[in-house]
Amino acid sequence: QLQLHESGPGRVKPSGSLSLSCTVSGGSMNSGRYYWGWVRQPPGKGLEWIGSIISDGVNSLFNPSLKSRVTISVDTAKNQFYLTLRSVSAADTAVYYCGKTVTGTLGDGFDLWGQGTVVTVSS
C-alpha cells in the first residue's frame, strides 16, 4: 500500500528558497502513470494546488500564480519527488501536502496524500 511522507525544513527565511521532499513507500513510483504533486493550505485559508509532475518527469504543470517561483522534479530511482519554491515571503507560510493522482490525468483528483508538513517563513 503506497504511502507518502513529506520532509524538509520547518522554517525558511524571507527571500530564501523552500525545498521539500516527498518519499513514496510501499511501492514504486513507476508502478503506473500518475501525477505527483504539491498542495498547500495557508493558515485560515483553503487548499491551493501548487503544481504536479508526471511519473516519468516529461510533463509538469503549475499554478500560474506560482509558476515563476516553482520547480518540481522527480527521482524515481529514489522513489521521491521534490518541491522548490523561490523568493518566499510570509504569504508562503502554510501546511504543504504532497499527493498522487488517481490516474495519469490531473483533473481526476488526488487519492493519496502525505500527512502534511508545516513551513513557516520567518527571519
Added chain:
Amino acid sequence: QSLLTQPPSVSGVPGQRVTISCSGSDSNVGSSAVNWYQHVPGKSPKLLIIYDDVLPSDVSDRFSGSKSGTSAALAISGLQSEDEAEYYCASWDDSLYGYVFGTGTKVTVL
C-alpha cells in the same frame, strides 16, 4: 481568488441531509470532472467523489455527488458528528490550465 465558489458554511443536526454547492464556469465545472474532498483539521484531505458522482471504494455511500451545467453539489445524508470537516470541490480549469480547488465549506453538526 478561487474560480470555484462554495458557501462558507453549512450546518445540520444528526441524521439530516445537507447539500454543498460548487459554482464554476464553462472552463472548469462545465467541461471537466468535479472532485470533492473532505478535510478534517490536522489530517490529510480525503478524496470523496471523482468524475462528478463516483465514490471511491473506501467512501461511505452517505456521500453523493451531482453536476448540472457549471454547478456541482455534494450531498451528505444521515449526517454524523464525524462528518464535521471542511469540504472542497475541485476541477481542472482549461483557461488557467491547472487544477483548482473551491473556496471550501465548513460543515457543522449541531
